[in-house]
Amino acid sequence: MLPLLHVHHIALICTNYAASKHFYTAVLGLEVVREVYRAERQSYKLDLALRGHYILELFSFPAPPPRPTRPEAAGLRHLAFAVADLDATVAGLTQHGVAAEPIRTDEFTGRRFTFIQDPDGLPVEFYEQ
Known part of the structure; x- marks a missing residue:
């Protein structure tokens, strides 16, 4: 067995960065740890915490493909x-x-x-x- 400690974070890609940032911070109450804009990727990366524990990375990209189906698509359910x-x-x-x-x-x-x-x-x- 590998010596894993815990889940470090979950990464999500959003289609509307402003709407998703508002949802995860203002609605769900996650705390902003760091926000950076990576010009070379035309992408924001927002690190979010829950009660001081880093849990979520929110990414924006210019044109991410949509999720194929809900909820049984392969990947994060x-x-x-x-x-x-x-x-x-x-x-x-x-x-x-x-x-x-x-x-x-x-x-x-x-x-x-x-x-x-x-x-x-x-x-x-x-x-x-």
Whole structure:
């Protein structure tokens, strides 16, 4: 077995950098660690943290191809965040104009969860702990 410590980060490519930056910072509340523009790639790279832990890299590129299907396309299926109070999370999302799917219950754990979509349609899950 390899001596892995933990997941270091998740990288996402967005189609509308301003909309995605707003979504992940103003709506979800992730903190900006670093933002750089790489002129040679015509690309922004935004490093984001959750409660001081670096978790997400958000990239922009001039014309990324769309995700082929949802949700069973090869690759990242969804991004999930643990929450203490799912009802309060859904209420906060609603205040930002973000619609959540109906709340479901995990048949194996009995925990409640729901999904939303980020500005590019990536499924984002909120899983009540």
